Amino acid sequence: MSKVSPSQETFEKLLNWLDPDRDKAGEKYEKIRHRLIRIFTCRGCSDAEDLADESINVVASKVDSLIETYKGDPALFFYGVAKNIYHEHFKKKPPPPLPPPPDVTHVERECSCLEDCLRQQLALPERDLVLRYHDKEKQEKIRLRKQIAAEMGITLNALRIRVHHIHARLRPCIEQCLQHLLGQ
Numbered sequence: 221m222s223k224v225s226p227s228q229e230t231f232e233k234l235l236n237w238l239d240p241d242r243d244k245a246g247e248k249y250e251k252i253r254h255r256l257i258r259i260f261t262c263r264g265c266s267d268a269e270d271l272a273d274e275s276i277n278v279v280a281s282k283v284d285s286l287i288e289t290y291k292g293d294p295a296l297f298f299y300g301v302a303k304n305i306y307h308e309h310f311k312k313k314p315p316p317p318l319p320p321p322p323d324v325t326h327v328e329r330e331c332s333c334l335e336d337c338l339r340q341q342l343a344l345p346e347r348d349l350v351l352r353y354h355d356k357e358k359q360e361k362i363r364l365r366k367q368i369a370a371e372m373g374i375t376l377n378a379l380r381i382r383v384h385h386i387h388a389r390l391r392p393c394i395e396q397c398l399q400h401l402l403g404q
Contacts, residue, residue, distance in 0.1 A: 225273075225277060225377075225381055226277060226281065228377075230281075230283060231280060231375070233283045233284070234249075234279065234280045234283045235249060237283055237287050237294060238252075238294050246366065247359075248295070249376075250362045251295075252276075252294075252295050252298050253272055253273075253276060255299075256268075256272035256275050256276070256298060256302050257269055259299070259306075260272060260306065265309065269387070271302070271305055271306070271309060273384065274305055275298060275302040276298070279298055279301055329398060329401050332401075333398050333401065334390075334394055336397060337390050337393035337394050337397060338350070338351075342386065342390070346386055349382070349383065349386070350386055350387075353365065353368065353379070365379060365380075
């Protein structure tokens with residue numbers, strides 16, 4: 221399993237393997253990543269984004285041999301790797317029981333905790349970045365994220381990694397806030 225993010229050169233090779241056209245490659249990458257997150261989420265993984273990133277990193281680590289030998293839709297290779305990572309993940313840790321469906325008050329509590337943690341944990345530029353990053357849907361979201369990366373002078377992958385690190389800082393605050401609200 222690869223927990224190390226690919227180098228810029230490796231990431232460029234991965235994108236080129238997905239499609240020689242840079243824009244199409246970016247769209248395919250985002251579509252595959254979104255699909256991986258959905259797969260892990262549907263299987264009850266609370267850390268779906270991390271597992272999706274791990275799947276991408278494993279594929280990236282093999283991109284040189286894939287370019288030479290793999291025939292077919294690259295997305296299918298990602299999904300196969302994700303399946304293996306899912307099995308490895310639950311060998312280490314059994315899946316958590318499914319939570320009851322959230323009621324309105326629970327959703328309100330989560331939103332309240334998110335808002336509080338955004339204010340407490342993040343400086344205004346990071347807060348704006350996270351809120352913009354999660355704005356829009358489907359193709360608009362892809363275009364917006366490319367625009368944000370261009371504005372910041374970084375690659376789309378670097379933007380994704382930066383937001384991932386911000387999420388990692390927010391998660392404990394939100395969990396602690398929810399526990400406090402629930403009296404645990």
